[in-house]
Amino acid sequence: MARNIEKDALSGVETTGHEWDGLKELNNPLPKWWLYIFYVCIAWSIVYYVLYPAWPLGKTYTKGLLGWSMRQEIADNMAAAKAGQAKYLTAIAAKSVDEIQKDKDLLSFAMAGGRSVFNENCAACHGAGGQGAKGYPTLADDVWLWGGTTADIYKTIQHGIRADDGDTRATVGVGMTAFGKDGILTKEQVDQVSDYILSLNKKPADAAKAAAGAKVFEENCVACHGDKAQGSLAAGIDVGAPPLVQANWIYGGDKATLVETIANGRAGVMPAWAKRLDDTTIKQLAVYVHNLGGGK
Ligand code: HEC
Ligand code: HEC
Incomplete structure (x- = not known):
């Protein structure tokens, strides 16, 4: 077909000279800015293929020159977080609950840790935030059955109340006397x-x-x-x-x-946690509960 540059009469656009059965192809090239961005994207993708993991190869993939992997990055972040925590956990293990309470950094670490363990293990009975429920005392006030000092709370959590534990507070089954049932009062x-x-x-x-x-x-x-x-x-x-x-x-x-x-009568049972949670966790819980409301 002969090159035949002419303008389309209707739109005024140059034609490419191609014509099929009277239909002419208009010449509308891509704008320059679009074209250059397109070339830059191609160049960038080639650089990306070379540097980063890109192509699947059966069971493996091209690793890229940088050797970066998302899994490794997560593992590194977790290791760093653990190393950061280790410092606090070692300090918590070495200190009394009272000392933790007085150390600003340890206190905020223990509050965060204590809150999450509390939600997982204690909120079912004591309510989120320790607001209590029928049969389960409020922990967010300053009324305590067994004492509200950090040391008292620590002991209560470790050994429970009327629980299956040699050092539990009160004896299993012994609580509020059944004055009617036992015939003590009419x-x-x-x-x-x-x-x-x-x-x-x-x-x-x-x-x-x-x-x-x-x-x-x-x-x-x-x-x-x-x-x-x-x-x-x-x-x-x-x-x-x-x-x-x-x-x-x-x-x-x-x-x-x-x-x-x-x-x-009544004889509420608070489970003993010393066998289920490690000591640093119980210390964090004691600090958290102490600060819920009415720690003394
Ligand atoms: C199965 C239900 C249950 C779970 C779970 C539970 N508790 Fe208790 N807790 C009780 C009951 C019941 C009492 C009150 C016992 C009583 O009537 O003397 C109590 C009492 C307490 C007390 C004493 C309050 C006071 O006034 O002296 C503390 C502190 C406490 N719980 C903390 C916790 C923590 C921290 C956890 C989570 C590790 C937890 N409890 C999990 C049932 C539970
Ligand atoms: C041997 C000690 C003892 C005696 C005596 C006793 N109580 Fe109690 N009482 C308790 C204990 C312990 C509890 C808490 C039980 C629990 O937490 O499960 C309690 C709980 C109660 C409660 C429940 C309070 C609440 O917050 O719901 C009432 C009400 C009560 N006692 C009234 C009495 C009355 C009235 C008498 C006398 C007729 C009496 N108690 C005698 C030990 C006693």
């Missing part, structure tokens, strides 16, 4: 002492029953809960009995729950 007395506790908490109560209940309390409850119902810890008694005034109730402070608790 139904009427249980009713009266419940009203007394309601009155202590400024809740609606039958005044006559509450007055009779005060006497029942004095004779049966003071030995564990203290003469002002302030709880065994505040009263200096080592039995893990909670305060019954202004209480953040473990089981509940409404009339029906009080009657249920006093009639049938």
Whole structure:
């Protein structure tokens, strides 16, 4: 076909001279800027093929001159993170929970570590953030059954409460006496002492029953809960009995729950963690729990 440069009459664009059955091919070349970017991309891809892993070759691949691999990069990052942690973990292993609490760097490391272990192991019972649930005490307040110092909390987590552990706090099965079931108090007395506790908490109560209940309390409850119902810890008694005034109730402070608790007793079990978690982890947990709310 002869080269026949002419302009298309309709669009005014030059034709390439190609023509098929009267259809002419217009000559619309790519813009220069587009073309150069295209060449740069090709050049860049060749450099990339040479330097970085690129082509699959059956079971392997071209490794590239730099020898870079994403897997190696992750492994390096993890090794660096571990080495960074090792410094803290060694220090935590060597120090008491109280010393960790006073060291700014260790404290923030332990708080982060403690939070994640807490969410994994403790939140199921104590709630995220330690807010507690029925039967599981709040850890984010400053009311403690067994003490709120770092050392107290550390021991509670290690050995549990009424748990299968030689050093556990309280004896397995021994807790709040079942005053009704064991025939120590009559139904009427249980009713009266419940009203007394309601009155202590400024809740609606039958005044006559509450007055009779005060006497029942004095004779049966003071030995564990203290003469002002302030709880065994505040009263200096080592039995893990909670305060019954202004209480953040473990089981509940409404009339029906009080009657249920006093009639049938309670013996909550906190598992011992010394066998399941290593010591540095338990120390981090103790620091975390201590700082949740009311660490003392
Ligand atoms: C299976 C449920 C359960 C799990 C899981 C659990 N706890 Fe407990 N925890 C309890 C119960 C129940 C009590 C209260 C026992 C009682 O009634 O005396 C308690 C009590 C405590 C206390 C004592 C509070 C006080 O007032 O002295 C601390 C501290 C504590 N738990 C921390 C933890 C930590 C930290 C973990 C996770 C490693 C954890 N608990 C996991 C059930 C659980
Ligand atoms: C031998 C010690 C002991 C005596 C005596 C005792 N308690 Fe308790 N009480 C406990 C312990 C320990 C707990 C905590 C049980 C647990 O955490 O599972 C408790 C828990 C309770 C609770 C539950 C509080 C909550 O937060 O839900 C109430 C209510 C209660 N006691 C009332 C009484 C009354 C009323 C008397 C007297 C009639 C009494 N207790 C006598 C040890 C005692």
